[in-house]
Amino acid sequence: EVRLVESGGGLGRPGGSLRLSCAASGFAFETYEMHWVRQAPGKGLEWISYIDFSDGAAYYADSVKGRFTISRDNAKKSLDLDMNSLRDDDTAVYYCARGPPPFDPWGPGTLVTVAS
Amino acid sequence: EIVMTQSPAVLSVSPGERAILSCRASQSVGSDLAWHQQKPGQAPRLIMYGAYVRATGVPARFSGSGSGTEFTLTISSLQSEDFAVYYCLQYNNWPPLTFGGGTKVEIK
Numbered sequence: 001e002v003r004l005v006e007s008g009g010g011l012g013r014p015g016g017s018l019r020l021s022c023a024a025s026g027f028a029f030e031t032y033e034m035h036w037v038r039q040a041p042g043k044g045l046e047w048i049s050y051i052d053f054s055d056g057a058a059y060y061a062d063s064v065k066g067r068f069t070i071s072r073d074n075a076k077k078s079l080d081l082d083m084n085s086l087r088d089d090d091t092a093v094y095y096c097a098r099g100p101p102p103f104d105p106w107g108p109g110t111l112v113t114v115a116s
Numbered sequence: 117e118i119v120m121t122q123s124p125a126v127l128s129v130s131p132g133e134r135a136i137l138s139c140r141a142s143q144s145v146g147s148d149l150a151w152h153q154q155k156p157g158q159a160p161r162l163i164m165y166g167a168y169v170r171a172t173g174v175p176a177r178f179s180g181s182g183s184g185t186e187f188t189l190t191i192s193s194l195q196s197e198d199f200a201v202y203y204c205l206q207y208n209n210w211p212p213l214t215f216g217g218g219t220k221v222e223i224k
Contacts, residue, residue: 104171
């Protein structure tokens, strides 16, 4: 079974940092690009980041560019998102999703709350 | 950036009736359009891609149509498990990948 499970969510302080992880299983992780998508409470879906399957090439949404860094460890079948300079509007459920788009499957998500 | 606009925001439908959801792109996305279904407290689930191709396990009552800038998701006879929020996603020209704002299909 193809499975993605996020972890690392919780309470972050404005200006602080958090690291999210996504554990993959059931497929050849090293051959798939991966993405992060987030959803603020009661709001829609926002794509935030992509990483290539091999050379680590990455893209970011303008809303997180320069603050968030996506990375992966193919040996551990793990995808990470380093979140720095957190802001209140980063509060959201963060999903990892297997690419290429249109995304299938998604993980169940992990909630990040940014508050002082 | 391609802007995706969904309508209506809320669709009230009785079980057994047909639901028609619309998604419009600010510029052509060809057929690179997907639909995702999201139920409360759950992750989104892919139900349609390539504008009209049903994802694995999706019932035939779901159908997609359109190309270019205008797309439609039709649910022919709504079942209780279909009441959810539906998002369209364009993947023709990115980054950024862009979603529509969603259509909530609720019980009338």
